[in-house]
Amino acid sequence: MAITWGNTSLKITEYRRVGGELYFAEHELIPDPTLSGTTPQSVLQAFGRNRIKVYIEGYGTPSEVESFDTDKNAATSRTLTLDFDNNFTDTMIIIKLEIKKTRGITAITYYTMELIEV
Numbered sequence: 001m002a003i004t005w006g007n008t009s010l011k012i013t014e015y016r017r018v019g020g021e022l023y024f025a026e027h028e029l030i031p032d033p034t035l036s037g038t039t040p041q042s043v044l045q046a047f048g049r050n051r052i053k054v055y056i057e058g059y060g061t062p063s064e065v066e067s068f069d070t071d072k073n074a075a076t077s078r079t080l081t082l083d084f085d086n087n088f089t090d091t092m093i094i095i096k097l098e099i100k101k102t103r104g105i106t107a108i109t110y111y112t113m114e115l116i117e118v
Helices: 062-074
Strands: 003-005 011-018 022-028 042-049 053-060 078-082 088-101 109-117
Touching: 053 062, 062 088, 062 109
Parallel strands: none
Antiparallel strands: 003 078, 011 053, 022 042, 053 109, 078 088, 088 109
């Protein structure tokens, strides 16, 4: 089972993926009195979508989590692979990273990160 950020294995405790929301606009047309009342008198225009966002809570070694921080600060894009989510794979960057160190535990560092597709 591959759960990776680039070549680094991820240990995930919580996960959420927000799909790219589609945007539509309805524009009214000049009314046509010859059309029946069941015919729309507007046009629907689609104009893109938001980018996919992924929210992850997990843990790793201090060096792994520090490498996430380095990637975030450099806006490094890597491939995120999540086998458990219908083999989700996308090229993303880390846009937010919160590191939670627990006093007395030096082998594990907890983190929360937000990624966005590029």
